[in-house]
Amino acid sequence: xxxxAAWALQHPLVAALVAVLTPRLAAMTASTENRTTGLxxxxxxxxxxxMVLDALSQEPNPAEMALWLxxxxxxxxxxxxxxxFQAASDAQSADSVSTVDGLTTVVxxxxxxxxxxxxxxxxxxxxxxxxxxNPNRPExxxxxxxxxxxxxxxIDGPLxxxxxAILESDVNPSIAGHGGRCDLVAVDEVERHxxxxxSGGCQGCAMSRMTLSQGIEQMLRAEITDLGDLIDVTDHxxxxxxxx
Numbered sequence: 001x002x003x004x005a006a007w008a009l010q011h012p013l014v015a016a017l018v019a020v021l022t023p024r025l026a027a028m029t030a031s032t033e034n035r036t037t038g039l040x041x042x043x044x045x046x047x048x049x050x051m052v053l054d055a056l057s058q059e060p061n062p063a064e065m066a067l068w069l070x071x072x073x074x075x076x077x078x079x080x081x082x083x084x085f086q087a088a089s090d091a092q093s094a095d096s097v098s099t100v101d102g103l104t105t106v107v108x109x110x111x112x113x114x115x116x117x118x119x120x121x122x123x124x125x126x127x128x129x130x131x132x133x134n135p136n137r138p139e140x141x142x143x144x145x146x147x148x149x150x151x152x153x154x155i156d157g158p159l160x161x162x163x164x165a166i167l168e169s170d171v172n173p174s175i176a177g178h179g180g181r182c183d184l185v186a187v188d189e190v191e192r193h194x195x196x197x198x199s200g201g202c203q204g205c206a207m208s209r210m211t212l213s214q215g216i217e218q219m220l221r222a223e224i225t226d227l228g229d230l231i232d233v234t235d236h237x238x239x240x241x242x243x244x
Contacts, residue, residue, distance in 0.1 A: 041112055041115055041118075042105075042107060042116075042118045042119060043118075043120070044103075044105070044119070045122065047121075047122040048120045048121050048130055049101075049103060049120075051122060051130065052067050052120075053102065053103055064088065064089070065085045065086065065087060065088065066085070066086060066087070066091070066106045067084075067085060067104070067106070068082070068083070068084050068085070068106045068107075068108070069081065069082070069107050069132070070108045070111040070115075071110075071114045071115065074138040078138065079134060079136075079138060081132050083120075083130060083132075086106070088104045090106075091106045094109040095107065095108050095112075096109075114134075116136065117134075118132055118134040118135065118136065119132070119133045120132055121133055146185065146233060147186075150186040150187065150195070151185075151186055153187075155185070155186065155187050158189070159187055159189050159192060159194075159224070160189070162223070163194050163224065163227075164184050166219065166223050167182055167183065167184060167196075167216075170219050171216050171219055171220075174215070174219075175216075180198065181198070182199075182216055183199065184196055185197050186233075188228065192227055192228035193228040193230075193231060194220070194227065194231065195231045195233050196230060196231070196232060196234075197233055197234050198232065199234070216230070217230045
């Protein structure tokens with residue numbers, strides 16, 4: 001699937017998490033809207049909605065129940081989701097609530113921003129199941145070695161945007177086969193230094209230094225000849241799925 005992540009339980013480092021609601025879970029597109037802004041939060045495809053309604057029909061008091069969708073945690077730089085049935089009346093005033101053709105959906109307030117623009121779909125891979133395809137990613141954890149003023153400045157300056165574009169178009173596709181990823185977490189627009197964080201198969205990998213210096217750095221310098229230092233702020237000691 002393009003854009004976004006289909007966070008798979010079997011492959012947590014791939015941009016993809018299949019959330020299987022029930023083995024019995026198998027045509028109308030619906031969208032959940034934010035009660036306070038009216039903006040769409042998460043869309044539901046026809047086949048996914050049919051699967052949810054089938055499972056809901058087997059619940060006690062289905063007319064009173066809603067499908068709740070939320071981000072439960074962040075693990076290995078990926079969102080972990082919860083999908084469950086709960087009484088619609090439990091929703092708070094700031095939660096996103098919508099009822100479309102008999103299906104009420106609730107996104108708790110704390111998960112609205114993280115699920116904005118996502119979609120609930122039916123996966124055809126493996127045994128199938130429901131999958132949340134989400135264009136949003138958790139904010140990368142950053143090293144305390146990065147100057148606070150650089151973190152506060154963000155990465156939306158001219159240099160930051162160029163580096164991000166190269167990472168997304170050239171670098172990350174080339175290391176994705178090893179389950180790796182490289183993200184820009186801070187940039188010094190004056191001195192032209194870039195601070196990057198490796199994740200997935202590159203985090204903790206014995207070859208990560210070579211990947212950075214002979215691969216990622218070379219690709220960046222080919223496009224940005226005046227790039228300063230490329231600084232790796234990855235916590236390689238915490239990598240739990242390195243590629244060797």
